[in-house]
Amino acid sequence: xxEAAHEELDLGGEVCPYTFVRAKLRLEELPLGAELHIxxxxxxxxxxxxxxxxxxxxxxxxxxxxxxxxxxxxxxVTIKRAEPRLRKTPRT
Amino acid sequence: MALEIGVLVADPGMLERALDLVRNVDxxxxxxxDEGVRAAPAxxxxxxxxxxxxxxxxxxxxxxxxxxxxxxxxxxxxxWDHATMVRDAARVVAMTGGRIDDxxxxxxxxxxRVAVRLTRDARDPKVAQALRAAVGYAAxxxxxxxxxxxxARALLASDEHAPSLLRAIATLRGLGxxxxxxxxxxxxxxxxxxxxx
Numbered sequence: 001x002x003e004a005a006h007e008e009l010d011l012g013g014e015v016c017p018y019t020f021v022r023a024k025l026r027l028e029e030l031p032l033g034a035e036l037h038i039x040x041x042x043x044x045x046x047x048x049x050x051x052x053x054x055x056x057x058x059x060x061x062x063x064x065x066x067x068x069x070x071x072x073x074x075x076x077v078t079i080k081r082a083e084p085r086l087r088k089t090p091r092t
Numbered sequence: 093m094a095l096e097i098g099v100l101v102a103d104p105g106m107l108e109r110a111l112d113l114v115r116n117v118d119x120x121x122x123x124x125x126d127e128g129v130r131a132a133p134a135x136x137x138x139x140x141x142x143x144x145x146x147x148x149x150x151x152x153x154x155x156x157x158x159x160x161x162x163x164x165x166x167x168x169x170x171x172w173d174h175a176t177m178v179r180d181a182a183r184v185v186a187m188t189g190g191r192i193d194d195x196x197x198x199x200x201x202x203x204x205r206v207a208v209r210l211t212r213d214a215r216d217p218k219v220a221q222a223l224r225a226a227v228g229y230a231a232x233x234x235x236x237x238x239x240x241x242x243x244a245r246a247l248l249a250s251d252e253h254a255p256s257l258l259r260a261i262a263t264l265r266g267l268g269x270x271x272x273x274x275x276x277x278x279x280x281x282x283x284x285x286x287x288x289x
Contacts, residue, residue, distance in 0.1 A: 016228075051170075
């Protein structure tokens with residue numbers, strides 16, 4: 001894995017739909033090409049967050065289980081490849 | 093191929109009706125959430141999936157109700173699946189346990205306007221589920237308006253609610269979505285899709 005600097009978003013204790021809402025909000029703040037490590041500790045999020053990221057055009061590099069103080073968690077490494085759309089954009 | 097119909101089932105008693113709707117449709121999707129996840133093991137649903145139906149359930153609701161993954165059953169998804177179904181299906185039918193909404197005709201895609209109608213007391217668990225779904229819609233680039241009918245009026249009249257409700261309200265408002273109080277259940281708001289809870 002690249003040793004390049006990356007941002008980290010700890011979503012421990014967070015569940016759907018706030019996992020992907022917060023992931024998108026964080027990606028919104030980052031420049032294209034930035035690497036974001038998202039930490040989740042809810043097993044379904046380890047599958048569903050990457051799926052939603054890919055569907056939005058982001059690159060998901062890896063999903064790795066890790067040991068955490070409270071039990072299992074997963075590190076989702078993603079690279080921002082598209083601008084997320086989250087704020088309300090009324091149809092004209 | 094475009095998604096022809098998406099059906100939300102939040103009441104297990106509605107499953108049969110939902111399956112009747114998607115029968116013989118080439119591109120159909122079913123999403124189970126809330127109490128609807130209890131219908132996951134239904135043999136007719138498993139048979140429909142075997143025949144090509146795309147069916148998912150809310151993993152969080154399943155976990156809360158002790159519903160586990162079964163061979164051939166719906167996949168464990170998220171509110172993202174629900175929201176993209178509402179965004180992308182030509183016709184959306186919502187069966188949440190109250191009135192049945194059948195929305196057809198609006199062009200699918202981002203920016204589609206979804207009205208989430210709250211028809212119950214603000215403390216009813218279905219209201220929390222409605223707002224959770226609404227947050228998912230917002231995250232999938234839908235334009236959300238939460239329509240508050242008289243039984244749910246306390247939702248906006250007070251700040252004394254469960255943290256999950258307060259968070260959903262703050263999230264929706266923070267993302268620029270609206271809450272509208274209406275005087276009667278007959279009051280319609282301009283929207284493409286309606287989902288009543």
